[in-house]
Amino acid sequence: MPAILSLPALQTALEVGAIYSLVAMALFISFSILNIADLSTDGCYTLGFAVGATVTLAGHPLLALPAAMLAGACSGFVTAFLQTKLGVESILAGIIVNTGLYTVNLAVMGWSSNLSIYGSDSLFTLCKELFPWEWWAKWHELVVLAVILLVAALLVVLFFRTRLGLSIRATGDNADMVRASSINPSFTITVGLCLSNSFTGLAGCLIGLLNKSCDINLGTGMVTVALASLIIGESLMGRGSIPRRVFGVILGACLYRIIIAVAISTSIVPTEGFKLVSALIVAVAIAAPQGRKLIALQRQKLAARKRGGGVKC
Numbered sequence: 001m002p003a004i005l006s007l008p009a010l011q012t013a014l015e016v017g018a019i020y021s022l023v024a025m026a027l028f029i030s031f032s033i034l035n036i037a038d039l040s041t042d043g044c045y046t047l048g049f050a051v052g053a054t055v056t057l058a059g060h061p062l063l064a065l066p067a068a069m070l071a072g073a074c075s076g077f078v079t080a081f082l083q084t085k086l087g088v089e090s091i092l093a094g095i096i097v098n099t100g101l102y103t104v105n106l107a108v109m110g111w112s113s114n115l116s117i118y119g120s121d122s123l124f125t126l127c128k129e130l131f132p133w134e135w136w137a138k139w140h141e142l143v144v145l146a147v148i149l150l151v152a153a154l155l156v157v158l159f160f161r162t163r164l165g166l167s168i169r170a171t172g173d174n175a176d177m178v179r180a181s182s183i184n185p186s187f188t189i190t191v192g193l194c195l196s197n198s199f200t201g202l203a204g205c206l207i208g209l210l211n212k213s214c215d216i217n218l219g220t221g222m223v224t225v226a227l228a229s230l231i232i233g234e235s236l237m238g239r240g241s242i243p244r245r246v247f248g249v250i251l252g253a254c255l256y257r258i259i260i261a262v263a264i265s266t267s268i269v270p271t272e273g274f275k276l277v278s279a280l281i282v283a284v285a286i287a288a289p290q291g292r293k294l295i296a297l298q299r300q301k302l303a304a305r306k307r308g309g310g311v312k313c
Contacts, residue, residue: 005262011142013261015210017254018145022203023222024229024253025156025246029196032230032245033160034172034189036083039094041226043101044075044197045219048204050108053115056209061122064205065148072201075101076193084186105216116213123209141210148206152199153246159195160242168192224278229253231285256281 005013023045030038051071052064075097082093109115128140136143159165171178171188178185200222208214233252237244263277 005258005265009261009265010258011139013257014254015142015145016207017257018142018149018250019203019206019210020225020229020257021149021250021253022152022199022206023226024233024249025152026196026199026203027223027226027230028245028249029156029192029199031227032172032234033169034192034196036090036172036189036193037094038076038079038193038196039091039223040075040079040097040101040197041094041200041223042219042221043098043105044072044200045204045207045222046105046214046216047071047075047101047108048201048206049208049214049218050105050115050204051201052205053117053208053214054108056117056122057120059121061120061126064123064209065202068201068205069198070201072197072199072204073194075201076195076197077190079197080186080190080193084189102216109216113216114213115208115215117209118212122212145206145210148202149250152202153250156246157243164188164191221275221278224275224282225256226253228278228282228285229256231282232256235285235288 023041027038027041030036048068048071052068055061055064055067079093079097082088082096083090088096106113124141124144127144128137130136130140160169167178167183168188168191170181170183171185171192175185178188204219207218229252230249231252232255233248233250234245236251236255237248239245259281260274260277264274
């Protein structure tokens with residue numbers, strides 16, 4: 001890896017991969033658990049930074065993360081309301097919310113398409129001042145992101161072992177069965193989408209604090225990124241227990257970002273081709289299971305032909 005990717009580039013890839021893991025976990029909850037295609041991810045990701053940066057600039061850097069998560073949860077609530085109360089299809093509900101969030105994000109950012117927090121204290125600058133060690137000054141951002149990711153992953157695993165978490169999982173499997181068990185599926189869908197979008201908002205806040213600036217198009221393509229991470233993780237780890245699947249999501253997100261970093265650093269593709277590479281990774285990851293089946297089928301046919309050719313009449 002060092003020969004292909006420098007240490008600073010690998011560090012950056014892991015930092016961004018940790019943030020992408022939060023978005024992938026959000027998609028894991030909505031898509032894999034609830035079986036809902038939530039397309040509001042792009043707008044919610046930008047909303048997380050817009051709210052977090054605004055709170056940071058107001059002089060409350062420690063409140064930026066919970067404020068971004070709360071904003072994301074509100075976005076998820078609106079999406080769930082459109083689905084459960086107004087009967088809007090999940091895909092259309094996500095598109096409607098994503099479109100509306102563009103204006104909301106502009107309003108939160110003071111009707112400016114760009115927002116910068118340079119010169120303001122943030123979560124990372126405060127953590128950097130905790131210890132005077134040289135290695136901490138260099139690696140504190142990755143350590144902080146790893147701790148946040150670990151806490152989020154543990155909370156997801158523990159939550160889906162609770163009664164409410166099991167109800168949400170059952171809703172994604174069979175909503176009619178859940179309704180027959182005197183559980184309100186509208187409530188479980190709302191809770192699930194609020195939880196999912198809160199992680200998306202948290203990720204948007206962290207990427208903004210890491211980069212110290214963003215623009216209104218920050219979240220464009222995040223659905224593709226999260227889907228690629230999710231599929232890579234499921235391809236590697238399978239669909240087992242919740243802890244195994246959550247670990248797979250994190251692994252998939254980090255591997256995805258490392259693949260992108262390698263592709264860009266080795267000049268295989270230009271930086272402008274980032275979205276194309278993302279789309280190709282998603283396509284390959286989705287087609288991989290079917291490809292394995294076709295290869296296995298061809299091997300069976302070849303073996304059958306060899307056995308048939310050895311039979312003499």
